[in-house]
Amino acid sequence: MNFDVIASIMTIVGLSTPILLAGLGELVVEKSGVLNLGVEGMMLLGAIGGFAGGVMTGNPWLAVIAAAAAGAFGALLFGLFTLSLNSNQVATGLALTIFGTGLSSLLGLSFTGRIVMPFGSIFPPVIAKHPFFQVFFGYSPIVYFALIMVVAVAWFLNRTRGGLILRAVGENDLSAHSIGYSVIGVRYAALAFGGAMAGIAGAYFSLVITPMWAERMTAGRGWIALAVVVFAGWKAGRLLIGAYLFGILMWLELFAKAGGFTDFLPAAQAIPSQFWAAMPFLMTVVVLAIISSRETGGGNAPACLGKPFLPSN
Amino acid sequence: MAILTRRDFVKAAGAAATLPVLGSRAFAQEKVKVGFIFLGPIGDYGWTWAHNKGREAVNTALGDKVETIYTENVPEDSTAVGSIRDLANAGCKIIFTTSYGYMDQTIQVASEFPDVKFEHCTGFKRADNVSTYNSKFHEGRAVLGTISGMMSKSGTLGYLGSFKVPEVVLGVNSYALSAQKKNPNAKVKLVMIDSWFDPPKEAAATETLVNLGCDVVTTHTDSPAALQILEQKGLYGFGQGADMSSFAPNAHLTAIEDIWGPYYVERVKALLDGTWKSGDTWDGFKEGTVVISPYNKAIPADVVAAADEIQAGYKAGTYNIFTGPIYDQDGNLKVKDGEVISDADLAVMDWFVKGVESAS
Amino acid sequence: MLISGATAGLAGALEFAGALKVINLGFPSGYGFTAIIVSFLGRLHPIGCLIASIVLAVTYVGGQLAKTTVHIPDSTAGIFQAMMLFFILASDILVRYRVRLVPSNKPAMVAGE
Numbered sequence: 001m002n003f004d005v006i007a008s009i010m011t012i013v014g015l016s017t018p019i020l021l022a023g024l025g026e027l028v029v030e031k032s033g034v035l036n037l038g039v040e041g042m043m044l045l046g047a048i049g050g051f052a053g054g055v056m057t058g059n060p061w062l063a064v065i066a067a068a069a070a071g072a073f074g075a076l077l078f079g080l081f082t083l084s085l086n087s088n089q090v091a092t093g094l095a096l097t098i099f100g101t102g103l104s105s106l107l108g109l110s111f112t113g114r115i116v117m118p119f120g121s122i123f124p125p126v127i128a129k130h131p132f133f134q135v136f137f138g139y140s141p142i143v144y145f146a147l148i149m150v151v152a153v154a155w156f157l158n159r160t161r162g163g164l165i166l167r168a169v170g171e172n173d174l175s176a177h178s179i180g181y182s183v184i185g186v187r188y189a190a191l192a193f194g195g196a197m198a199g200i201a202g203a204y205f206s207l208v209i210t211p212m213w214a215e216r217m218t219a220g221r222g223w224i225a226l227a228v229v230v231f232a233g234w235k236a237g238r239l240l241i242g243a244y245l246f247g248i249l250m251w252l253e254l255f256a257k258a259g260g261f262t263d264f265l266p267a268a269q270a271i272p273s274q275f276w277a278a279m280p281f282l283m284t285v286v287v288l289a290i291i292s293s294r295e296t297g298g299g300n301a302p303a304c305l306g307k308p309f310l311p312s313n
Numbered sequence: 314m315a316i317l318t319r320r321d322f323v324k325a326a327g328a329a330a331t332l333p334v335l336g337s338r339a340f341a342q343e344k345v346k347v348g349f350i351f352l353g354p355i356g357d358y359g360w361t362w363a364h365n366k367g368r369e370a371v372n373t374a375l376g377d378k379v380e381t382i383y384t385e386n387v388p389e390d391s392t393a394v395g396s397i398r399d400l401a402n403a404g405c406k407i408i409f410t411t412s413y414g415y416m417d418q419t420i421q422v423a424s425e426f427p428d429v430k431f432e433h434c435t436g437f438k439r440a441d442n443v444s445t446y447n448s449k450f451h452e453g454r455a456v457l458g459t460i461s462g463m464m465s466k467s468g469t470l471g472y473l474g475s476f477k478v479p480e481v482v483l484g485v486n487s488y489a490l491s492a493q494k495k496n497p498n499a500k501v502k503l504v505m506i507d508s509w510f511d512p513p514k515e516a517a518a519t520e521t522l523v524n525l526g527c528d529v530v531t532t533h534t535d536s537p538a539a540l541q542i543l544e545q546k547g548l549y550g551f552g553q554g555a556d557m558s559s560f561a562p563n564a565h566l567t568a569i570e571d572i573w574g575p576y577y578v579e580r581v582k583a584l585l586d587g588t589w590k591s592g593d594t595w596d597g598f599k600e601g602t603v604v605i606s607p608y609n610k611a612i613p614a615d616v617v618a619a620a621d622e623i624q625a626g627y628k629a630g631t632y633n634i635f636t637g638p639i640y641d642q643d644g645n646l647k648v649k650d651g652e653v654i655s656d657a658d659l660a661v662m663d664w665f666v667k668g669v670e671s672a673s
Numbered sequence: 674m675l676i677s678g679a680t681a682g683l684a685g686a687l688e689f690a691g692a693l694k695v696i697n698l699g700f701p702s703g704y705g706f707t708a709i710i711v712s713f714l715g716r717l718h719p720i721g722c723l724i725a726s727i728v729l730a731v732t733y734v735g736g737q738l739a740k741t742t743v744h745i746p747d748s749t750a751g752i753f754q755a756m757m758l759f760f761i762l763a764s765d766i767l768v769r770y771r772v773r774l775v776p777s778n779k780p781a782m783v784a785g786e
Contacts, residue, residue, distance in 0.1 A: 081763050085762075085763040086765070087762030088713065088765075090709075091762055092759065094706055094710060094758075095755040098706065099755030099756070102746075102752035102753075103752055105749060106749045109745065216748070
């Protein structure tokens with residue numbers, strides 16, 4: 001194989017990280033029973049928020065915080081309409097996507113043509129650029145943050161009381177309400193977290209991959225994040241696998257386009273690259289069908305997903 | 314340096330108010346309106362930025378007689394019809410559509426507005442009121458290929474393309490042929506990303522090319538994303554459409570700069586004089602539409618000399634990269650020894666030369 | 674489901690056959706998502722969808738014009754479209770429920786001993 005395996009792994013990690021981040025955020029939100037389809041909008045808000053933060057402060061850490069705040073803003077706006085005003089979650093989420101895309105483009109006008117320093121690895125260049133060790137240490141802090149969050153989210157949902165409450169709110173909101181938990185409060189908190197994660201995912205585009213701003217620069221990755229949450233059956237560990245699987249598929253699309261197969265697997269070269277581009281979505285449909293056909297479920301959608309909370313009192 | 318958020322929102326409100334004003338042509342027009350349809354943002358510091366410089370040249374030269382208006386970020390699909398029509402309805406007497414993908418849309422709107430002149434960049438369909446113009450970017454690619462062939466250590470060069478249209482095919486072939494003149498074993502790996510401007514995809518494609526062994530990558534797409542990746546990896550690349558060295562001071566060896574100003578001024582003058590005629594213009598180094606940016610200090614003197622030699626040859630009219638013998642990807646001899654491919658054949662070229670590795 | 678898929682396909686075909694007459698490299702994407710907004714704005718009623726689609730088309734064209742005259746991105750039209758949808762969806766709650774000011778429960782003031 002005459003392609004650089006180490007560098008390819010690093011490219012795949014770079015492609016998977018935004019999906020993983022946005023997916024984790026959306027996982028928590030959906031576990032609490034809310035379906036927020038506005039991930040793409042929140043990611044774009046995070047991308048411009050992070051970029052603006054980076055240009056104005058010159059500090060990448062503050063930029064990431066700004067991105068998280070921008071994403072959370074979008075999510076809380078969504079929460080205002082769906083939780084406090086009980087509007088339809090699907091439609092409001094789509095409206096958030098369009099709103100986020102438009103607002104980010106408008107705010108981005110002042111930032112076209114500007115650049116920031118890429119938010120690269122904080123390890124010393126000796127290891128970060130080492131031909132072999134860079135595969136472990138050469139990444140932006142956002143990558144490590146994403147991996148840590150997988151563990152943190154899994155632990156929170158399954159091992160803490162807070163996670164139990166959140167899951168209860170998502171499975172049976174009326175019971176949770178009658179026990180005395182604030183369903184709306186828990187869902188707002190989940191939305192804020194989801195928005196912050198989506199915002200950081202968006203900032204990964206404008207601060208790490210291509211340190212500049214361009215309209216719609218997240219290129220539909222928000223939708224892939226939504227698909228990967230379903231693909232993962234709402235489990236954090238499977239989400240990690242799903243995000244990286246989709247990252248590999250995206251890498252395969254470009255690899256095929258560059259004729260990478262020609263040297264060692266000519267038969268594979270005959271497959272059009274558009275096939276690889278379609279694969280993530282095809283796989284999600286297949287997995288969804290398999291999960292739904294199993295009656296007992298196990299990792300199925302939270303029972304209250306997408307339903308408005310209407311307590312009788 | 315502050316973000317003009319409030320002004321932008323006022324602008325948005327103003328947009329609603331200007332809608333009815335736009336439709337009416339009742340006001341006496343003293344200045345002739347010249348319209349521009351741009352593919353990307355002016356701030357791309359590449360293709361569209363160069364066209365905008367051309368527009369500014371028109372303002373400078375003829376600002377007392379004409380007024381220029383432009384629309385950025387016009388996608389190359391059916392929505393472009395609406396944008397071109399908007400400019401025509403706003404009273405433009407000549408409209409420049411600056412990308413290949415506006416070809417059919419320009420022809421369609423031109424048929425609706427027979428009194429308005431249209432100029433389509435890099436296309437090949439003409440009409441009585443539609444002209445085409447192009448620049449011989451491939452002459453610039455020959456310079457880039459020469460530099461790449463001499464400076465690449467792996468002998469594998471990368472080419473980030475957009476669509477398989479003649480302009481891109483010419484660029485790839487010119488790049489490959491000129492690199493092979495300096496390194497007969499040079500290969501060019503080509504990736505077509507189906508877009509002229511998509512920074513994340515350009516970045517991922519550049520990484521893929523680098524992973525496949527390319528150490529010099531040139532792009533035919535419009536953003537500096539590829540250069541940013543190359544800078545991070547310590548490799549070399551070139552600017553596209555404009556000098557992009559501010560984005561990648563170490564990676565940016567040089568760039569092909571597009572100079573559209575003189576052509577635009579000439580055509581607008583022809584319109585004002587009444588001498589405008591439909592035709593095709595295809596200029597290059599000689600006429601000054603292709604310019605090579607200052608060289609990066611990292612380029613060795615002998616490479617600079619070779620690059621300058623190519624430029625001089627083109628300017629004098631004595632050099633043409635598409636001189637035979639030229640073989641295609643399957644090894645067939647397409648151009649005999651000493652023969653030169655005619656401009657007419659170049660304009661519709663759809664095959665790649667030997668040494669170009671691509672999926673399509 | 675079949676009918677909705679068929680209609681969507683028809684919309685795509687008309688886009689090529691009508692507006693442009695030639696299949697070319699680009700295709701406007703994103704119309705599909707706006708269609709969902711149209712259905713909700715139209716309150717899931719066919720006539721409503723017709724009116725809503727006209728309204729949304731107006732905002733799109735206005736956005737395109739704004740791109741030329743004021744140089745703001747046409748995705749900014751999305752801000753208007755989204756706000757329209759936000760407020761219409763939120764107004765549902767005012768349609769379905771009545772806002773009542775409930776006085777807080779004070780213990781009754783009993784006069785006398």
